[in-house]
Amino acid sequence: MSQENLDDAYANAAYIPGSDAYPDRWAAQAAGLREGLLEQGLADLDIPYGDSPRQRFDLFRPEGTAKGLFVFVHGGYWLRFDKSYWSHLAIGALExxxxxxxxxxxxxxxxxxADITRQIAHMIPVAADMVAGPILLAGHSAGGHLVARMCVPGMLPDPVANRVARVMPISPVADLRPMLRTSMNDAFRLDMAGAEAESPVLMAPLPGIAVEVWVGAEERPVFLEQATALAESWGCACVVDPGRHHFDVIDGLTDADSRMMRHLLAGL
Structure with a gap:
């Protein structure tokens, strides 16, 4: 398959009606959530976990004592977005x-x-020190890759890894080898060894962490393939969410009673 064909295969926006409107909508919903929590004294913003300006996280708290910590890692092909677009995805877990x-x-x-992977591996223990209890991880697209990488031995300190109860890679890029044949690799600068070293599908997860892969039924075929491949490699479940595409598959996180949230919190 040519580079051009793989560029198209991994293109999401071109195949989602009204895709241009999603980022502004996400940003507005996220800002509304942050403003409300700040007014209630339930949000701490821009907590540093590293030296660069982007190594910051927001922490949102429920009323009362938290049951544990949920970490959501955003996507954007490791190329775009930041935490300010996704705050509203905290609603389901907060409730x-x-x-x-x-x-x-x-x-x-x-x-x-690989540097981004190390940053997330450093961020999670910082947040874990601030909230007691079990830890849940979820990430979307490139974020799905990043939370899957956290399941591999040696990524998180043992005391933190032992608290991770469930991980949900949502529409993950679990095999980075195809990225070598996209124009995005001009920015990634991956070679085959680097792609293999960052591909969760080629790794084995820690025992004792429950992993469930999630993907939208209406996503591009390569994302269904990526999700299925990770689930098969790791021997875990893969939920194919009917009617969902790459941009709205995450919406379940905004609803405390959604199927996605019931799966994420099962038994906890």
Missing amino acids: QGWAVAMPSYDLCPDVGI
């Missing part, structure tokens, strides 16, 4: 009594994907 941490991270080409 269920969980604290929610949402990081930004440095982007390619300023850093490599």
Whole structure:
């Protein structure tokens, strides 16, 4: 398959009606959530976890004592967006009594994907020190890759990894080898060794962490393939969400009673 064909295969916006409106809508919903929580004294913004300006996270707290910590890592092909677009995705977990941490991270080409992985691995223990209890991880698209990488031995300190109860990679890019044949690799600067070293599909997760992959039924075929491949490699479930595409598959996180939230919190 040519580079052009793989560019198209991994293009989401071109195949989602009204895709241009999504980022502004996300940003507005996210700002509304932050403003409301700030007024209630339930939000701490721009907590540093590293040296660069983008190594910051927001922490949102429920009323009362939190049941644990939910970390959501955003997507954007490791190239775009920051935490300010996604705050509203904390609603479901907050209403269920969980604290929610949402990081930004440095982007390619300023850093490599392996650098971003290390940043998230550093961020999670910082947030974990601020909230007691079990830890849930979810990430979307490139964020799905990043939370899957956290499941691999050696990424998180043992005391933190032992608290991770469930991980949900949503529409993850779990095999980075196809990225070599996209024009995005001009920014990633991956070679085959680097792609393999960052591909969760080629790794084995820690025992004891429950992993469930989630993907929209209406996504581009390569995302269904990526999600299925990760689930098959790791021997975990893969939920194919009917009627959902790459931009709205995350909407379940805004609803405390959604199927996605019931799966994420099952048994907790």
